[in-house]
Amino acid sequence: AVGSVVLVGAGPGDPGLLTLRALRALNEADVILHDRLVGAGVLALARRDAEQIEVGKQGGRHHTTQETIHALLLEHARAGRRVVRLKGGDPFVFGRGGEELEFLRAHAIPFEVVPGITxxxxxxxxxxxxxxxxxxxxxxxxxxxxxxxxxxxxxxxxxxxxxxxxxxxxxxxxxxxxxxxxxxxxxxxxxxxxxxxxxxxxxxxxxxxxxxxxxxxxxxxxxxxxxxxxxxxxxxxxxxxxxxxxxx
Amino acid sequence: AVGSVVLVGAGPGDPGLLTLRALRALNEADVILHDRLVGAGVLALARRDAEQIEVGKQGGRHHTTQETIHALLLEHARAGRRVVRLKGGDPFVFGRGGEELEFLRAHAIPFEVVPGITxxxxxxxxxxxxxxxxxxxxxxxxxxxxxxxxxxxxxxxxxxxxxxxxxxxxxxxxxxxxxxxxxxxxxxxxxxxxxxxxxxxxxxxxxxxxxxxxxxxxxxxxxxxxxxxxxxxxxxxxxxxxxxxxxx
The missing domain is CATH 3.30.950.10 (Tetrapyrrole methylase, C-terminal domain)
Incomplete structure (x- = not known):
């Protein structure tokens, strides 16, 4: 069976600013694709055995292209995994979350969105x-x-x-x-x-x-x-x- | 000793959109002054024996004036209680949170702010x-x-x-x-x-x-x-x- 993607806003860095929904998604994830700016304190709340993949961008220099991120989301979801795509702040405020969802929708991958503190x-x-x-x-x-x-x-x-x-x-x-x-x-x-x-x-x-x-x-x-x-x-x-x- | 006030954003209604910091504040509060729009699901996460006071406003008709809210905050904080002022959404986005903090500062009441999902x-x-x-x-x-x-x-x-x-x-x-x-x-x-x-x-x-x-x-x-x-x-x-x- 196909997996799913939860697009999650991690907030600004303080783990106390995660939402309860975000925490639940982190606890249930098999794979977490996270931006570089998402802090260690937030990632520490994930399921111990979840695979964590950094797909960070910083200061305009893109360490991972948007196309690579799309391909990774697709690969893991198609392998039946529960994927969390974890972004700093909120995924819909300067987060390119919309583009990722359009890609997932085009490939019939089910998704949800958990807003974050921008x-x-x-x-x-x-x-x-x-x-x-x-x-x-x-x-x-x-x-x-x-x-x-x-x-x-x-x-x-x-x-x-x-x-x-x-x-x-x-x-x-x-x-x-x-x-x-x-x-x-x-x-x-x-x-x-x-x-x-x-x-x-x-x-x-x-x-x-x-x-x-x-x-x-x-x-x-x-x-x-x-x-x-x-x-x-x-x-x-x-x-x-x-x-x-x-x-x- | 004087108490304190935590100005907390409750998010839009779904209790899953509370932050971990907001949950902690609700667990520690002696008194919760909440807007009318804050949902029952959110209030259910508060400490069982916390006093809950609705100071709601709705659709422009103010059930409780801003002055009454200020007076209540002051009264409970001066009585040494840990007060949570719980607002729908975020307290600093159309929430009049700034006015309440100016009042508290003028009366030397310590405060903190917990942002919410607006x-x-x-x-x-x-x-x-x-x-x-x-x-x-x-x-x-x-x-x-x-x-x-x-x-x-x-x-x-x-x-x-x-x-x-x-x-x-x-x-x-x-x-x-x-x-x-x-x-x-x-x-x-x-x-x-x-x-x-x-x-x-x-x-x-x-x-x-x-x-x-x-x-x-x-x-x-x-x-x-x-x-x-x-x-x-x-x-x-x-x-x-x-x-x-x-x-x-």
Missing amino acids: AAVACAAFSGVPLTHRDHAQSVRFVTAHCRDSRDTLDWAALAQERQTLAIYMGVSELATLQARLIEHGRDATTPFALVENGSLPDQRVVCGVLGNLAERAAAHAVGSPALLILGEVAALAPSLAWFGAAP | AAVACAAFSGVPLTHRDHAQSVRFVTAHCRDSRDTLDWAALAQERQTLAIYMGVSELATLQARLIEHGRDATTPFALVENGSLPDQRVVCGVLGNLAERAAAHAVGSPALLILGEVAALAPSLAWFGAAP
């Missing part, structure tokens, strides 16, 4: 920055700026508008460009930000500032990946609502 | 609609349209732009207005949508269509609250990637 939601909670706020932001927008392609197709004028929170999934090398483009398109240079490195993990750091000194502040603190940028009036709350890890 | 992420996973997709949507925007106030201050021109997904937290009564405003501001009437009622729950229903027939389709299927609207090119995947509950 980085923006986790970093907000662990830095004390509400993504929306009655007084400051009526909407929140999740954006990726990982490569030249995504930078060039973004609608900067819309992103630069006030009273919305931007949660930007990006490489730290993109910060100078982000800062320049947003200011050029009208976002005020005094707009506060909170830049969260290793969100939810014991070594989390939060660097705060304003859009006008974003790249400078990040460089001064040597912020590395993974990092998530929360930009908007809500970020001004970070110093007063901090509760986890070192004060910003 | 409705947009849950409904996407359980309807098979990826919120972002390399070919269709480079960003996703979470918006609320719950009352006249929020409708009137939204930037409709920005919301009407292509190649972004909108995840709209709303009352079903808002659909006709949403449809009219988005089309009036240039969003194509053929933009697909997936409207998810009772997302993640056994009675989940997904109604699909295009922006031009949104209100009509919702009325024809008598869609009720809670419902979440996913609007954008990605919603065209709903029929082929459906895996949970009845086919759309």
